[in-house]
Amino acid sequence: MIYLVLTILLSSYIFLLFKGFSKFGINTFQAIVTNYLVCTIIGAILVFKESGAINSINLFPEENWFEYAILLGCMFILVFFVLARTAQNNGVTVSSVAAKMSLVVPVTYAFVFYNETINVAKISGIVLALIAVFLVSRRSKNLNNTSSTVSKWVLIFFPALVFIGSGVIDTLVKYLETNYLTYDIYNDFLLVLFGTAFSIGFVFLMFQLIIKKQKFELKTLFAGILLGIPNYGSIYFLVKTLSVEGWESSMIFPVNNIAIVALATLGGIFLFKEKLSTGNYVGLGLAFLSIILISIA
16 A cells, blocks of 8 residues: 555656746756656666666666567656646646546556456446546636647647556556566666666757757756656556555556546645636545545445
């Protein structure tokens, strides 16, 4: 249970931090690249601590999970950047809902390919979860908190991209945890994943700094550190949660995702004064009810 709680807390913190970046004028992309550098350093330290020699990295390409880690690394930096832009343009609530409504993808995959338990309580909880995220994400015309300079196309496309990307990432993580990953190689896997994300981001960052003459500010480095540590932890503890014996992913993903939506939404209300409608509050109530039902299942 502690792994699941830590994943929820760290993931919610990331959503709120993205919103804070826009408030303090942080260059989001630079912070994200720095964040992946931090994650890579953490991974390297943990791998060295476990194996006693960093040269074990040379053997990673021979592992059967290596190509998947590369693919996930590419997806992570793309989805992470779009997620940050969604939080800034649409608000914490919409960004968290777009990311976590994607629970339908890994849950459907678990039902079809892993024959996980289907009962009334679980199905009812998942249906309530989907209704909840729909209600929480709806924004009244009178409660619009987005900038008029942001095009409607961006406001629709970015959340949709977050939804699809997050669903595919969660499904791949579940697939790898089931078929390839063991407790002793979690950090090996994450090192390759975050190293890939950093490498891709670094190339684009150099383009911005050299070609476009952008400046790299000290506060961006600090923001990347604040983001990188919880980001590594959130993925690590999610993989650990999925490995807990007796816990089905069709239970883990709904509880994890809806709890993050609820917590991030409450954080947006209290920290950034985001306003919610009556329907939004009803959605929050249904979110908590769905967690209870799925937990009982």
